[in-house]
Amino acid sequence: MDATYNLSGGFKPTIKRFADLDGPDFFPTPPWATYALIDNEKFSGDIWESACGDGAMSRVLAETGRPVRSSDLHNRGFGEVGIDFLTAPHRADNIVTNPPYNSAEGFVVAGVEKARHKFALLLRLAFLEGANRANTIFSRNPPNRVWVFSERITFYPSGAVQKGTGTTAYAWFVWDKNSTGSELKWLKPGYRAKYLRLK
Numbered sequence: 001m002d003a004t005y006n007l008s009g010g011f012k013p014t015i016k017r018f019a020d021l022d023g024p025d026f027f028p029t030p031p032w033a034t035y036a037l038i039d040n041e042k043f044s045g046d047i048w049e050s051a052c053g054d055g056a057m058s059r060v061l062a063e064t065g066r067p068v069r070s071s072d073l074h075n076r077g078f079g080e081v082g083i084d085f086l087t088a089p090h091r092a093d094n095i096v097t098n099p100p101y102n103s104a105e106g107f108v109v110a111g112v113e114k115a116r117h118k119f120a121l122l123l124r125l126a127f128l129e130g131a132n133r134a135n136t137i138f139s140r141n142p143p144n145r146v147w148v149f150s151e152r153i154t155f156y157p158s159g160a161v162q163k164g165t166g167t168t169a170y171a172w173f174v175w176d177k178n179s180t181g182s183e184l185k186w187l188k189p190g191y192r193a194k195y196l197r198l199k
Ligand SMILES: C[S@@+](CC[C@H](N)C(=O)[O-])C[C@H]1O[C@@H](n2cnc3c(N)ncnc32)[C@H](O)[C@@H]1O
Pocket: 024, 025, 026, 027, 028, 029, 050, 051, 052, 053, 054, 055, 056, 057, 071, 072, 073, 074, 076, 083, 084, 085, 086, 097, 098, 099, 100, 101, 103
């Protein structure tokens, strides 16, 4: 059976990323979602994909021509294994990733500290809300740009049959040491179709 269709045991007309709330949460990012970032944000220096999974995001980031370092806490068959981003002592010019759902807040705190230039996280748009985050992240260190996807991203567990469309809105949250203020921006529709051949 298609593992993405297990919500409450019934078949669904649409699917959503059923986050592995207590686990390592491995959902590769469709390439088009990373192209949307690198088409709109320029990077100087190296880029660290710090929760790289099977390299879905790293491979697109390499197209910037910048050196890309890839690591993950778990062995997904790609990059350096066993590096916990939350406690790693490493730094990088830029850090870009799609973090595990259950430690997104920790990734924000660690990434803002470890990135010299830009830190970009792919997160649910709903990450913007919540009293706790308002008191911690957004009042102290808000992102400089939030790029809202006008198209839905569908996340599938690695190897799952791909069908249906996503129901959750996502955005790129960018902290940029060379910017001040916070800007809300919209990604133009069309990335999904343009890069569909790459899945
Ligand atoms: C949602 S997946 C995204 C994978 C990849 N970034 C992508 O976009 O295709 C999250 C990844 O974070 C990894 N991970 C979980 N906790 C981590 C941690 N503390 N440090 C580094 N990686 C972690 C998981 O093993 C998983 O591969």
